[in-house]
Structures are given as structure tokens and as C-alpha cells.
Amino acid sequence: MSQSENRDIRVARHYHDRTAHSSWSVRQGGHYLDWDVKPFLYKVYPDLPVIQLPRELPSLAGDALEALSGAPGALGDLTLEALAALLFFSAGITRKKTYPGGEEMHFRAAPSTGALYQTEVYVLAGAVRDLAAGVYHFCPGDFSLRRLRGGDFRQEAAQAAADPAIAGAPATVIVTAIYWRNTWKYQARGYRHLFWDSGTMLANLLATAAALSLPARLVTGFVDSRINHLVGLDPDKEASLELVPVGVEGAPASPAPSVEPIAPRIIPLSSSEQDYPLLRELHAASSLVDPDEVSQWRFATPLPGRGMPSGLLHLPGPRTRAGRDLSETILRRASTRQFAHVPISGEELSSVLFHATRGVAADFPSGLVDLYLIVNAVDGLPSGAYCYWPQAHGLELLKEGEFRGQAGYLCLEQALGFDASSVIFFLADLPSILPRYGNRGYRLANLEAGLIGGRSYLGAYAQGFGASGLTFYDSEVVSFFSPHAEGKDALFVTVLGRSVKGVPGTTVPIQISKS
Ligand SMILES: Cc1cc2nc3c(=O)[nH]c(=O)nc-3n(C[C@H](O)[C@H](O)[C@H](O)COP(=O)(O)O)c2cc1C
CATH class of the missing domain: 3.40.109.10 (NADH Oxidase)
Structure with missing residues (x-):
């Protein structure tokens, strides 16, 4: 029998740290x-x-x-x-x-x-x-x-x-x-x-x-x-x-x-x-x-549930139907290339979050990734930074305020993060996941982020607005959401909003800043 290295979780940690983006690494990268x-x-x-x-x-x-x-x-x-x-x-x-x-x-x-x-x-x-x-x-x-x-x-x-x-x-x-x-x-x-x-x-x-x-x-x-x-x-x-x-x-x-x-x-x-x-x-x-x-491996002890805070902000009830079937949704899907600065509704955001996080039939438990949000323009929700709690379908307010500039900056200085109505950051507690699932837990956490991101795209296009996946500055995302996110790692980003194509006459200024 060959020896499995799955339990030597230094390999995943090393890989993750070596491939993290920072404004320095991106500028010094030199890859053409x-x-x-x-x-x-x-x-x-x-x-x-x-x-x-x-x-x-x-x-x-x-x-x-x-x-x-x-x-x-x-x-x-x-x-x-x-x-x-x-x-x-x-x-x-x-x-x-x-x-x-x-x-x-x-x-x-x-x-x-x-x-x-x-x-x-x-x-x-x-x-x-x-x-x-x-x-x-x-x-x-x-x-x-x-x-x-x-x-x-x-x-x-x-x-x-x-x-x-x-x-x-x-x-x-x-x-x-x-x-x-x-x-x-x-x-x-x-x-x-x-x-x-x-x-x-x-x-x-x-x-x-x-x-x-x-x-x-x-x-x-x-x-x-x-x-x-x-x-x-x-x-x-x-x-x-x-x-x-x-x-x-x-x-x-x-x-x-x-x-x-x-x-x-x-x-x-x-x-x-x-x-x-x-x-x-x-x-x-x-x-x-x-x-x-x-x-x-499959019967690894599941992660303990996170203690739910009190005082969550309850989102409007999610829609059960969008009025568009799946084939039309998939045929219309295309990553939004420019968002208009117009809000999506609280119900639209709620429906994406709810349907994207209900879990899928799989040989690993859902809930490996946590969803953190920057809300730029969602009707009925104060702009700010939040953590989403899927079981309660509620939002924990981390800080209220205008964070468009930071949203654009954290998404590798891409205007999509600045212009979006809401930015979903996927973070995972790798220090807890890796000891349970070994290096393969790294695959699982990134996969779950991709799955929820993909389902967010479908939830958005089903309801007639847009989405895009994005990459990000790793440790700066964690810092932005800390102390709540302390010890976690950033894995993926999905942005939501209305495309300028669907909102005639809108153009948007680009103002990306670190703070
Ligand atoms: C995981 C993932 C990461 C992505 N990251 C970025 C990104 O950082 N910037 C960007 O402009 N588009 C990003 N995209 C969008 C892709 O460029 C897009 O999916 C691809 O060009 C195919 O086009 P389509 O989605 O319109 O079919 C990402 C998409 C995915 C799925």
C-alpha cells in the first residue's frame, strides 16, 4: 500500500500562503x-x-x-x-x-x-x-x-x-x-x-x-x-x-x-x-x-456548529419562484461586465443567499465556508459589512457604512467590486477544516465556495439581474472582516447587481481605494 500524505496538512497551508494575492505580489509578479x-x-x-x-x-x-x-x-x-x-x-x-x-x-x-x-x-x-x-x-x-x-x-x-x-x-x-x-x-x-x-x-x-x-x-x-x-x-x-x-x-x-x-x-x-x-x-x-x-476520510468528525449571535437582521422571506425556468436562466447567464449603481431589492438578495446555501446532496457536510458581505446598494438594508447565517437566514451586522471603495480594492482593484450592489466573500476556517479532512479539505472548501458562487449566479439570473465571480487580495479580505473573521482564510468572491446593459443611460465612476 502506498503512503497517503493527506494528513500532512502543512502542504495545503504552504500552497495557500504561497499563492495568496497581495497588492505587492500582484505588482511584483512579472508573469506575462x-x-x-x-x-x-x-x-x-x-x-x-x-x-x-x-x-x-x-x-x-x-x-x-x-x-x-x-x-x-x-x-x-x-x-x-x-x-x-x-x-x-x-x-x-x-x-x-x-x-x-x-x-x-x-x-x-x-x-x-x-x-x-x-x-x-x-x-x-x-x-x-x-x-x-x-x-x-x-x-x-x-x-x-x-x-x-x-x-x-x-x-x-x-x-x-x-x-x-x-x-x-x-x-x-x-x-x-x-x-x-x-x-x-x-x-x-x-x-x-x-x-x-x-x-x-x-x-x-x-x-x-x-x-x-x-x-x-x-x-x-x-x-x-x-x-x-x-x-x-x-x-x-x-x-x-x-x-x-x-x-x-x-x-x-x-x-x-x-x-x-x-x-x-x-x-x-x-x-x-x-x-x-x-x-x-x-x-x-x-x-x-x-x-x-x-x-x-468520509466519516471525519464534522465541524462543530458556530454559536449563532443574537440580534440578527432578518432578511425578507426568499422567493420560492422566480418566474424563469432553468434553461432560460442558464442560456441568459453571462458574467456581468459592468454594474450600474442601482440597488437590488432585499428580497432579491435574500432569495440568492437562501437558495445558494441550502446545501446539496454530497459526501461531505455543507457549511465549510462562511459568507461575508459588503452591501453597497440593497433596498431596505443599511450599507455595511455583514456575516450571513444560513440556518437563521439572517445577517449579522459587523460595521455600518459606505464600503464601496474597499469592496473594489479587496476584489483585486476591479471595478466590478466597487460597482456591485453586494459583494459576497467566501471565507473558511482552514485551521479547523484541514485537521479533519486533511489536505483534501482544502479541495472541499474551495469546491463549496465555487458551488455556492455558481448557485448565486443562477439565483441572480433566475431573477433577472447579474453576477460575476471575482478574485481578491487574500489577507486584506480577512483583515477587513476582522476581528470577526480572525484566523480564517479568504477563498472566493461573487458579486451581484444590475448590469448597465439593463439600465439604459447609466454610467458609473470608477473610484477604487484601500480605505
Ligand atoms: C471562479 C471565477 C472567478 C472569476 N474571476 C473573475 C475576475 O477576477 N474578474 C473578472 O472580470 N471576471 C471573473 N470571472 C468571470 C469569468 O471571466 C467568466 O466566467 C468567463 O470569462 C466566462 O464568461 P461568462 O461567465 O460570461 O460565460 C470569474 C469567474 C469565475 C467562475
């Missing part, structure tokens, strides 16, 4: 983008036959906010059409834009740092109507599957994840990420992005499954090397991140055929690639090495 080696956005297997996915997709009828809240009603059958809808609304191309130089850019259903789309999707199919059992790669570029293995390998994934129910799920979606697609721009900090971006994609996937009345749940514990081997990826360049068994559980599959090595030819992403050992070291040190370790 080499456009000649910008990685190609699609993984292409030129020798594997193409299976076109159906383009007539089932509708995602039902309200988007209901789909966000999750629980499927009647239980649907996992057909090839339903699988195609799951893939399209989570990882498909939903928009194309041509830039003045003639370059055509393809945008996908879920947001992704820098539109670099390092998240790849595979499907382990066992009992999907109209699809032979096998392991497939999904290519959004031509909306197709390519078969990597024929046969029913569900038992292999079930054993690797110490999760027998996977053997009875009609299919399991396997989410991976190709490092270089993101590190080309973001260097070693890109490891954080693998989880933010797979989180936003999973937000869409889980909501789409709910809208299709298909059960789906998130599995984050598995023997990494076995899942990597199953999909035939090169572990120095790409990594399996999450599994999502989908569909009504049926009879368990028969024992899997032997999992022979495969190495299908792939078109190189660029003429040269740079390796970031810091990133690979953390991935290796957060890997689990055998099913026993997976089981023990």
Missing part, C-alpha cells in the same frame, strides 16, 4: 501571457469515433429557484436525451461572440476563470437508455461523446469511491481538470480555480438534474489514481476532481472487466507547456490511496 502557447480549449481524441449527442433536448420546465433548491419530484429515466441535457446545461457551448479582430470565442453554460475552461467531463455509463455501457469523454466543441472504454465499469468506480451505490446508478459523471489550461494564465494559483470552476459547473449540473427529476449527488472521496486510470488521463497534466452518480439506482452492475491501461492519442493543447510543481504537490498530497482511507 505568452499568447503563442495559449492552450487549446478542447480536448480532442482524433482517433476515436464520434457519437453525436441528440440536439433535441428535454425542456427544463419548472421554476429555476425550485431547481436550485434541489429535491427532484417524480423520478425520471436516464435516457441519452436527458444525459445530453445534463451535459449541455452544465458544460455545453451556450454563446458565441466575435471580437473586432475576427476571433470567435465560445462561452459555456457555467462561468470559468478567464474563460479558460480547464474542466473536462467524462461519463461512466452503465444503464443509460440508448447508450452502450462504457467510459466516454464529452466534447462540448462538437457536442459529442467519444468512447474510451467499452463495457460496464461501474463496479470499478464504486470500489474506488468506497460507495456501492455507484454500481447501481445508471451513469456517473466524472469531472476532471487539465492544469495547463488554467496555469497558462494563473500559474500555481490555478489549483484553487480547479475547484471554483468545477463548483460552478456542478451547480448547473445538480440544478439541471433536479429540473429533469433525476437524482444526483456529489462524491468527492475516491482513490484518485483508480479514477484517473479509468478515464485514461495523464496524472501529471490532468486530475479527477469529483464524481456525480446520476439517475434512479437500479440493480448493481456485475463485476467490472479488468481496467487495462489506455492511452488514446490526444491533440497537444499547445506547442509547449509549463509545469507548476507546487500545484501537483498539493494534488498528490490531497489524494487518497485506497478504499479504506476513503471510508475513514
